[in-house]
Structures are given as structure tokens and as C-alpha cells.
Amino acid sequence: KQTEIEVIIRHWYQPLFIQKRWIEDLNILISQYIIVCIFAVIIIIMIIYAHIYFKKKKIQFTDEIFQSNGNKIIAASDDTTIRIWNLYLEKEIQILQGHSQAVNDAQFSPDGNTIVSCSKDATIRLWDTNFGTEIKKLTGHLDNVTAAQFSSNGQTVISSSWDKTIRLWNVNSGQEMKQFIGHSERVNDVQFSPDNQLIASCANDCTTRIWDVKSGEVIMKFRRGRSIERINFSRDGQSIVLCSDDAIAQIKNITSLHIFKKLHYTLVRYVAYSPDGQTIVSCCDNGAIRLLDVALGMELQCLNIHTQPVIGVDFSSDGNMIVSASKDKTIRLWKRL
Known part of the structure; x- marks a missing residue:
């Protein structure tokens, strides 16, 4: 059992x-x-x-090239005006009028009290930010002025032109101080180094040149097979990023040219470093904005919301936000995740 x-x-x-x-x-x-x-x-x-x-975050926008400064954006327009937008209010707060042809570039002075602009009318103009009035008109270029930038102390302005020259101007007097001659074709962009000792320029002659501001001499020249559109110094002044019709390149330690792998397949309009120098942001004609890791040379992110060419892009001062402007008539704010 x-x-x-x-x-x-x-x-x-x-x-x-x-x-x-x-x-x-x-x-x-x-x-x-x-x-x-x-x-x-x-x-x-x-x-x-x-x-x-x-x-x-979308703001209606009809302009071409822009620069951010804290809570404001300044925009240079094909309609001959310079427009200032308040990012927090998301509206236009000022229009500066005086140029007779399309405005190519506009930037705030370091203290934010003055604006420099340049135009196809071959002039450079200084404006009072608070009152919106023209202070001075700088004349001397013989053709379209493509870029104008303040030095970090705000005492001088550097400009580039289709007349193949780069010129240095005294802000107080409005007088031309020096010409930098060497490019054989139209000069597309020019930038001061952070310490104001050097300037970098790029042109349709397929060269990027680094100049000594004091002597006016070229101290280094780099050649690529294509026209160089834009150029930008890193915050520490040790590197330069540049873009052409299909590629992004970096000049490391102001000595050697390094071409990043092909990221864009159309005209690259603008490039800029993040404040910490570890990331490059670029924009192009197909509406894409790309973030690139400088050390690895790898794409981190591609932002595809603009429906028309993106013609300007920049980091905020803390590097946590990106501002972009497009021919789709919008400015967009992008927060880094």
C-alpha cells in the first residue's frame, strides 16, 4: 500500500x-x-x-545672414535692411535702413552697443544699437563687401570684398588703416583671431590665408581644389574651420589642413565652433544642420526640419542652444539634448 x-x-x-x-x-x-x-x-x-x-520655437524671418547676441538676433537682408529680433519676445524690435543694395553681413560689437554691416553697395556702416541710427559709413572697397567683423576690443573692423582685398578700419575715425593684398579672386570671408593678432581669409581662388595683422604679411597659405565659402576661428585661436561647396575642413594648430569625411552633398553655407571647441555645427542648401565631433571627426546629429537652404547657424554663448536661419523664412532654436 x-x-x-x-x-x-x-x-x-x-x-x-x-x-x-x-x-x-x-x-x-x-x-x-x-x-x-x-x-x-x-x-x-x-x-x-x-x-x-x-x-x-519658430520665428517668421525674411533675412539672409544673422548673428546672435544674448537674447537678440541681428539679421542682414536682401531687402537692404538690417533687422533685430528679440528671441524671448519672438518678434522683430528694430529695422536699420541705409544700404542701397543687399546686406551681406551684420554683427554686434563686443559691448553690444554698435552694429557693423556690409553690403553689395560696396560700403560698410556702423550703427547705434540703442537708437537705430547710422554712425559712420566706411568707403574704400570697389565692389561687393562680403564680410565685416569687429576685433575683440571693438576698436577695429576687418572686411573682405569681391575687389580681392581685405581692409582694416579704425572704428572711431572710420578711416582705412591697412590693406591686405594677395588673393587672386573674390574674397568670401575674413575673421579675426580671438587675440586680434591674426586674421584668416578665404576666397574663390581656392585658398585660405592666415595674415599677421601688424605686418600685413601672409604667414601661412592652404589650398583646396574648390572655392572656400566661410571660415571661423575656434575660441582658443588654435584651430580654424572652413567650408566649401561640399565639404568641411579644419586647420589644426594653424599648421595642417584636415578634411573631414564628406557630410554634406550640396553647398555648405556656414560653419561654427561650439564655445568649448569640441563640436562643429554646419548648415547647407538641402536644409540640413549637422553637428560634428571635432576629435573623432564623426557626425553626432543631423537636424532636418528646415524646408529651404539654411544660410546661417551659430551656438549660444553657453553652447546649449543652436540658432539657425533659413530661406524658408524661419529662425529656429535648437536645444541640445
Whole structure:
């Protein structure tokens, strides 16, 4: 009797044990599947949130080239005006009028009290930011003035032109101080180094040149097979980023040219360093904005919301936000995740 009872118990216990183990294994599989699904949903929500946030901040805009300064954006326009926008109010607060042709560039002075602009009318103009009035008109260039920038102390302005020259101007007197001659084609851009000791220029002659401001001599020249459109110093002055019709390149330690892998497949309009120098932001004619890791030379992110060519892009002073301007008539603010 006892043996029969043991056999019967084993007969019932073994299936129950197998069923219990099977249920435990099934529960583990279901738990793992749920975890994977939750993780996937979180990623999708993050992506959707990023796109919603990026679309949220949009300002109607009709201009070409811009520069941000704290809570303001200054924009140079094809309609001969310079416009100032307040980012927090999301509206235009001032229009500066005086140029007779399209305005190519406009920038705030370091103290924010003056604006320098340049135009296809071959002039450079200084404006009072507070009153919106013209202070001085700088004349001397013989053709379209493509870029104008204040030195970091605000005492001088450097400019580039289709007349193949670069000129240095005294802000107080409005007089030309020096010419830098060497490019054989139109000069597209020029920038001061942060310490004002050097300037970098790029032109349709496919060269980038680094000049000594004091002597006016070229101390270094780099050649690429294509026209160079824009140029920008890093904050520490040790590197320069430049862009052409299809590529981005960096001059490291002002000694060697390094071409990043091809990221854009159309005209690259503008490039800029982040404040910490670790990231480059660029924009191009297909509406894309790309973030590039400087050390690795790898693309970090591609922002594709603009529907027309993006013609200006820049970092905020803390590097946490990007401002872009496009021919789709919008300015967009992008927060880094």
C-alpha cells in the first residue's frame, strides 16, 4: 500500500514540477520581452519629444545672414535692411535702413552697443544699437563687401570684398588703416583671431590665408581644389574651420589642413565652433544642420526640419542652444539634448 501511494504521488508531482518550471521560464521570457518593449517605447518618445521641441520655437524671418547676441538676433537682408529680433519676445524690435543694395553681413560689437554691416553697395556702416541710427559709413572697397567683423576690443573692423582685398578700419575715425593684398579672386570671408593678432581669409581662388595683422604679411597659405565659402576661428585661436561647396575642413594648430569625411552633398553655407571647441555645427542648401565631433571627426546629429537652404547657424554663448536661419523664412532654436 505504501509503495503504491509513493508511486501515485510521484506520478502527480513530476508533471506538476515540470509545469511549474515551464511557467517560471515563461514568466522570465515575458518579463524580458516587456523590458525590451518599454526600452523601445522610451527611445521613440525621446525622438518624438526632440522633434516636437525643435519645431516649437519658430520665428517668421525674411533675412539672409544673422548673428546672435544674448537674447537678440541681428539679421542682414536682401531687402537692404538690417533687422533685430528679440528671441524671448519672438518678434522683430528694430529695422536699420541705409544700404542701397543687399546686406551681406551684420554683427554686434563686443559691448553690444554698435552694429557693423556690409553690403553689395560696396560700403560698410556702423550703427547705434540703442537708437537705430547710422554712425559712420566706411568707403574704400570697389565692389561687393562680403564680410565685416569687429576685433575683440571693438576698436577695429576687418572686411573682405569681391575687389580681392581685405581692409582694416579704425572704428572711431572710420578711416582705412591697412590693406591686405594677395588673393587672386573674390574674397568670401575674413575673421579675426580671438587675440586680434591674426586674421584668416578665404576666397574663390581656392585658398585660405592666415595674415599677421601688424605686418600685413601672409604667414601661412592652404589650398583646396574648390572655392572656400566661410571660415571661423575656434575660441582658443588654435584651430580654424572652413567650408566649401561640399565639404568641411579644419586647420589644426594653424599648421595642417584636415578634411573631414564628406557630410554634406550640396553647398555648405556656414560653419561654427561650439564655445568649448569640441563640436562643429554646419548648415547647407538641402536644409540640413549637422553637428560634428571635432576629435573623432564623426557626425553626432543631423537636424532636418528646415524646408529651404539654411544660410546661417551659430551656438549660444553657453553652447546649449543652436540658432539657425533659413530661406524658408524661419529662425529656429535648437536645444541640445
